Amino acid sequence: MDEEWYDEDAGPVVRPYAVTGGRTRPAANRALELVALVSTTAHGRAMVRSLDPEQQDIVMLCRSIQSIAEISAQLKLPVGVARVLVGDMIDAGLVHVTRPARPTERPDVALMEKVLDGLQTL
Amino acid sequence: MDFRPSRTDTTGAAPNAVKIIIAGGFGAGKTTFVGAVSEIPPLTTEAALTSASLGIDDTSQVSSKTTTTVAMDFGRITLLDSVILYLFGTPGQDRFWFMWDELVLGAIGAIVLVDTRRLSDSFPAVDYFEERDIPFLVAVNRFDGSKEYTLDDVRNALDIDARRPIVFCDARRRESVRQALIALVRHALDVVAAETRHQGLLSEANAHVD
Numbered sequence: 003m004d005e006e007w008y009d010e011d012a013g014p015v016v017r018p019y020a021v022t023g024g025r026t027r028p029a030a031n032r033a034l035e036l037v038a039l040v041s042t043t044a045h046g047r048a049m050v051r052s053l054d055p056e057q058q059d060i061v062m063l064c065r066s067i068q069s070i071a072e073i074s075a076q077l078k079l080p081v082g083v084a085r086v087l088v089g090d091m092i093d094a095g096l097v098h099v100t101r102p103a104r105p106t107e108r109p110d111v112a113l114m115e116k117v118l119d120g121l122q123t124l
Numbered sequence: 125m126d127f128r129p130s131r132t133d134t135t136g137a138a139p140n141a142v143k144i145i146i147a148g149g150f151g152a153g154k155t156t157f158v159g160a161v162s163e164i165p166p167l168t169t170e171a172a173l174t175s176a177s178l179g180i181d182d183t184s185q186v187s188s189k190t191t192t193t194v195a196m197d198f199g200r201i202t203l204l205d206s207v208i209l210y211l212f213g214t215p216g217q218d219r220f221w222f223m224w225d226e227l228v229l230g231a232i233g234a235i236v237l238v239d240t241r242r243l244s245d246s247f248p249a250v251d252y253f254e255e256r257d258i259p260f261l262v263a264v265n266r267f268d269g270s271k272e273y274t275l276d277d278v279r280n281a282l283d284i285d286a287r288r289p290i291v292f293c294d295a296r297r298r299e300s301v302r303q304a305l306i307a308l309v310r311h312a313l314d315v316v317a318a319e320t321r322h323q324g325l326l327s328e329a330n331a332h333v334d
Contacts, residue, residue: 037230071198118313119204
């Protein structure tokens, strides 16, 4: 290739995949939905200094609850990479997902009614 | 203004998340719509198409992987009882329609934003949600000088079923966007109620056969 085809706008080219050891899916085939909610555990806070930079970022970000989509956007990682990283961090007890990942199911009526109430009082 | 809720622990009700899809043609006002109600400035995330499958088993058999990424805009609204509503804008170009499959999984439903000056741009979105029986409504985004159409005109032009809600919406106005979201959730609840009634009738009929 004659010219440099990547620039700052192109985002990280190799790094995210190096970060995940080349994997594009989480350990144990965990399906983390885009809106699965991630929060840092006490263990994660205690361990923060000893973590990889990407894990540190996630631990810091998820002190307030964040979805996989937000982690991806805030840390400029592709969604798939964010999933892999978070999946590993769940296994290590650094974060936990407070919403069970049931990606294929429509929310139940009780939850939809809560959303309706919430929007009406917004 | 503090954009991020300070709630960090999981005491009380376990936080839950839901999503609503905002679809429509390029320039129909999707990002404006999301930005009008979101408590955070709309974010953009990129999803690689290879990892867009949510770990569904079949994809492990696929050997040829593409490296294309698509960008989605989204926003967030924290509601009562630790329920967080995410609004996802569909990728603008038609060629990314397959990306919607991941987005719509588990969604309450969708709002198809329509610009009456470019009505045909919304056909793919309407077709997509109709084919998959996903609750959706049509929101006609009011642009300056585009008021010559009535909702019935738009309904006829898009060939929208009479039972499907269709509303005017100004995507720049928070209150207008909020009303459109309320109308969608009501519609989604109606759809579930209708399905439940239908299943009740079916099992009644079966009981008679037995």
